[in-house]
Amino acid sequence: MNLEARKIEFVQEFLKLQSEEAVSRLEKILRKEKNVSDEQLFEPMTEDELNKRIDQSESDFRNNRFKNSSELLAKYE
Template sequence: MNLETRKLEFVQEFLKLQSEEVISKLEKLLKSERNSSIDYKSEPMSKEELNSRIDQSESDFDKGRFKSSSELLSKYK
């Protein structure tokens, strides 16, 4: 299935939605995705910044400061 077909199917399903809560969640997700894609496209990350982020992420993980994928997914159900 190509991207255009997927978009059309998504829009059709979206138009069927009756829940304001679900629509709000989708709006937030879209806004978040748009904002994050703008951030990454505006300026590439330097090698030093990437390594710094990796080090911070590993430190956070070692200290238990993370969420599992199931915890994140449950937030959007």
């Protein structure tokens, strides 16, 4: 049985469930699997990329290209 057929069969069985507890357990499993998948997609930046971002941030600060926390808070009030 291929993956698509297995997923369809799983969904059909899921729709038959009457237990809220069983649905909750399956939701937790799904969330956990999604988090693991998301973490596997995460690629940390290299040291060179980090240093370039630091240099850019320092340059922005020296040239007054920034907003302070008061300005940011005012934007969302």
